[in-house]
Amino acid sequence: MTQVTTRGAGSGWWSRRRILGALSLAAFVRPARAEGATVEMQQLKFAPAEIEIPMGGTVTFVNLDLVPHTATGEDFDTGTLRKEERKEIAFPAAGEFTYLCKFHRHMTGRVIVR
Secondary structure: OOOOOOOOOOOOOOOHHHHHHHHHHHOOOOOOOOOEEEEEEEOOEEEOOEEEEOOOEEEEEEEOOOOOEOOEEOOOEOOOEOOOOEEEEEEOOOEEEEEEOOOOOOOEEEEEEO
16 A cells, blocks of 8 residues: 655645744745836926835936936936936935936935935
């Protein structure tokens, strides 16, 4: 006679100890986080004007206006972006980074990196 070993949900293999062990390991698995975000330059403003990203994340600045714009901060600069142009900026360190458009100084924004 051949013994058949099953490892389904009804078998002894799925004991409470194994289930609790698997659940305790699940606590060490990091949830998926959005690493990138987009800020649009449209109607002479940044949208959104304030954005939060995780440390190591990126922000893509996209110009949707007919006029050129920049996103210029103390630590970064997209350079001049014309209509439909985009520039991705990486933020490797935590902090708050304010920026403005060199051509339209009333356009301001802030990236918060956690």
